[in-house]
Amino acid sequence: MAAITLEKLAHSYSANPRGPSDYALKPIDITWRDGGAYALLGPSGCGKTTLLNIISGLVTPSEGRVLFDGKDVTNVSTERRNIAQVFQFPVVYDTMNVYDNLAFPLKNRGLSASAVDARVREIADMLDLTKDLDRRAARLTADAKQKISLGRGLVRSDTAAILFDEPLTVIDPQLKWELRAQLKQLHQKVGRTMIYVTHDQTEAMTFADTVVVMYDGGVVQVGPPVELFRRPAHTFVGYFIGSPGMNVLPARIDGKTAYIGADKIELRRAYPNLPAAKKIEIGVRPEDLTVSPGTDGLPIRIDRVDDVGRMRIVRARHEAVELNIVVPEETPIPVGRVTAVPVPERVHVYADGHIVEGAV
Numbered sequence: 001m002a003a004i005t006l007e008k009l010a011h012s013y014s015a016n017p018r019g020p021s022d023y024a025l026k027p028i029d030i031t032w033r034d035g036g037a038y039a040l041l042g043p044s045g046c047g048k049t050t051l052l053n054i055i056s057g058l059v060t061p062s063e064g065r066v067l068f069d070g071k072d073v074t075n076v077s078t079e080r081r082n083i084a085q086v087f088q089f090p091v092v093y094d095t096m097n098v099y100d101n102l103a104f105p106l107k108n109r110g111l112s113a114s115a116v117d118a119r120v121r122e123i124a125d126m127l128d129l130t131k132d133l134d135r136r137a138a139r140l141t142a143d144a145k146q147k148i149s150l151g152r153g154l155v156r157s158d159t160a161a162i163l164f165d166e167p168l169t170v171i172d173p174q175l176k177w178e179l180r181a182q183l184k185q186l187h188q189k190v191g192r193t194m195i196y197v198t199h200d201q202t203e204a205m206t207f208a209d210t211v212v213v214m215y216d217g218g219v220v221q222v223g224p225p226v227e228l229f230r231r232p233a234h235t236f237v238g239y240f241i242g243s244p245g246m247n248v249l250p251a252r253i254d255g256k257t258a259y260i261g262a263d264k265i266e267l268r269r270a271y272p273n274l275p276a277a278k279k280i281e282i283g284v285r286p287e288d289l290t291v292s293p294g295t296d297g298l299p300i301r302i303d304r305v306d307d308v309g310r311m312r313i314v315r316a317r318h319e320a321v322e323l324n325i326v327v328p329e330e331t332p333i334p335v336g337r338v339t340a341v342p343v344p345e346r347v348h349v350y351a352d353g354h355i356v357e358g359a360v
């Protein structure tokens, strides 16, 4: 096991990068603690795989260092980094049975037959593969093969970290739910540093204690799932996490008042030092707005109401800006002249996308 530190790390696939747009990874400084469960979350092309490949040693970063437990491994080969990796698609030996597939990484390390047997059975049990141990991998479904890949990643107890690159892509949606929860439990059981790459917020939030959100080659927020939800540090995080995402409205702030078009709302804090040249916005989650028949808040026009089961999503507009408001199933939605009223402490202020701390 190891703590992983990325020190002033950046990467360009171009030999002569001329500016930030030539970098697949913009400068990152981060430490992942020993035994932690992390997710790297972001849309396609934001640099997740590049970062994972730098950690595993498949890619050498153009700038900065990678440290395992404080030791510089930037130029150490993948094999010598002692990392286990689970990829999007199963990596199994079709001609071997499940038992031998799971045993292979251990036999390679020279473990005794009894130690191999105990560990293989333990991992098979965790992944519900015990009944398949004697079956040839070739005969199994894609789901079962991917479970073997997960097992092969987890089976060694001497790895510095286990990296997962979108490991549930080929898994049937029903089983995905199950495996997602299982992986979390497996992390608790094996206690290894795990880094899980995904573009799926549910997978990231279910698995990780700490989520690293990436956007356009940079890390925009690192935090526990609840913090990403409650206090998105960047409008992108607000938009990307949550369903529907955070509402973002252009605003002008004066003292504790936010002016939004012709209307205003009161804030909990004042923002005396907002940079004048930057784009100022407020962000508020659909869950933190209510539809009110009163006159407080922002006057809205309701376009439609989507019933999505245990809640409804009110699709509305304040002037030309679209707003989503989540209303619990049992709460009536007023009609006629209505306003959207935010929970004051859940309204965040952003300058050029980045959250600004207010003064009490």
Ligand SMILES: Nc1ncnc2c1ncn2[C@@H]1O[C@H](COP(=O)(O)OP(=O)(O)OP(=O)(O)O)[C@@H](O)[C@H]1O
Binding pocket: 013, 024, 042, 043, 044, 045, 046, 047, 048, 049, 050, 051, 199
């Ligand atoms: N070998 C390469 N050579 C040149 N550019 C690359 C290479 N690999 C990735 N890139 C570019 O680097 C950027 C980041 O890609 P990366 O694959 O790391 O993103 P990602 O978040 O993992 O995306 P995805 O989820 O689609 O795999 C993209 O613009 C991509 O086109």
